[in-house]
Amino acid sequence: MNRRDVLKGLGLSLGYAIATPGIMSMLQSCKTEASLWVPKLLSIDEGIVITNLIDLILPKTDATPGALDVNVPEFLDLYAxxxxxxxxxxxxxxxxxxxxxxxxxxxDNSVAALKTEDYDALLAKYLKASKEQQELYRQEEDKENKDVILFNALSNLRSSSIWAYKNSELIGEQVLAYDPIPGLQIGCGTIEETSGGKAWSL
Structure with a gap:
């Protein structure tokens, strides 16, 4: 087995991808205007739904771009x-x-009829469930159980979105701590001293 197959298999087993150069170039290539994006694997309506969910998971703030600013929905569809x-x-x-x-x-009910509250309620029900309830979802043996399917789908959507967001060029260079030519090693410094309190960009 070659290195590429090992990395790919490891990424799938963990539920997300290892950031190989090929995957990173795929991520950086996703630059379609949101209104013009046509999904490759998902339907148009499914693309709209995951876009709205991801926008709630990683929204734009006054200080940081949101997931939609770095085309996370487009990348996840293309990657899949x-x-x-x-x-x-x-x-x-x-x-x-x-x-x-x-x-x-x-x-009878189109995607256009949905409101932000509908998406928010769905995310809250599964991703803000108690730790005990989430553990029950994980341990449930009936993988066809509707709640288990939804919990796993939303959990994977959240973790994949965060991974893609953090590995995008814009976030890596402008939001996370970024040093294109690392050299100085500070062994006992605090995170405030070494990166201004930010996580390091990979």
């Missing part, structure tokens, strides 16, 4: 389309389908 095998694509789509059902999107 290009790198997931058929089994993983099926699992990914199953989770997104569960989210669509939970938001009651069907022929």
């Amino acid at each position: 389309f290009k790198t997931y095998d058929e089994k993983r694509k099926k699992t990914f789509k199953k989770g997104i389908n569960g989210i669509m059902k939970a938001l009651n999107i069907n022929e």
Whole structure:
């Protein structure tokens, strides 16, 4: 097995990707205007839904760009389309389908009718559940259980979004602590002394 296969397998087993140069270039290539983005793996409606969920997970603030500013939804769709095998694509789509059902999107209820409160309530129910409840979701043996599917889909969406966000060029260079030519090693310094209290960009 070659190094690329090992890294890819490790990334999939952890639920997110290892930041290899190829993946990073894919992330930096996602620069489509949000209104013009056409998903590769997801449907248009599914793309709208994950965009709105990701915007709530990592919103823009006065101090930092949001996930939509670095095209996280476009990247996650493209990454799944290009790198997931058929089994993983099926699992990914199953989770997104569960989210669509939970938001009651069907022929009678379009995505356009949803409000921010609808997305927020869904995220709160699963991602802000008590630690005990989240552990029950993780330990549930019935993987077809609707709540388990939703918890896993939303948890994976959140962790993947955070990973993609932190590895984007804009965030790495302008939000996180960034040193293009590291050289000075401060062994016993505090995080405030070494990076101004910020996490280091990789």
